[in-house]
Amino acid sequence: MKQYWLMKSEPDEVSIDDLMAAPQHTMPWFGVRNYQARNFMRDGMRPGDGVLFYHSSCPQPGVAGVAEVASGAYPDHSQFEEGGKYFDPKATPEQPRWISVDVRGVKKTALLPLSEMRQMPELEDMLLLKKGSRLSITPVTPAQWKVITGKLGS
């Protein structure tokens, strides 16, 4: 059963344009350092799952495009890069802590701003919109996916 997700990215780091410009429109999703988000990737995601690509920490936060999960989970290389931003001294290749999946961009869309999503009654139960929610990866229900992708147009 295909599932749906929302994944946050700071456009200064990786924007929807960056994703669409990558070879095969595909990039590894690395740097997740939250156990809940990791577990969603590890236990929930399957290749082909739908992804709402969300721009966060920017002037206009919101859904910026549609993507899909393009691989299973594998160890996040950045946890081993000593001196790097995402280095984790407690992680070893034998016992990795953090994982990545590949994400393939499907299309860039007109931005659906967070402010607009907050005004849509159908979305009031979205985890993204819950007060204090900071998770970088959250599940999206099929109904929410339908409403949002409908709004995004083609």
Added chain:
DNA sequence: GCCAACGTTGGC
């Protein structure tokens, strides 16, 4: 830059 909310760490 502010600050609310949440997660993690570490002393006890």
Added chain:
DNA sequence: GCCAACGTTGGC
């Protein structure tokens, strides 16, 4: 195992 202190996220 509790919980205070600290760090981070992310909208505004």
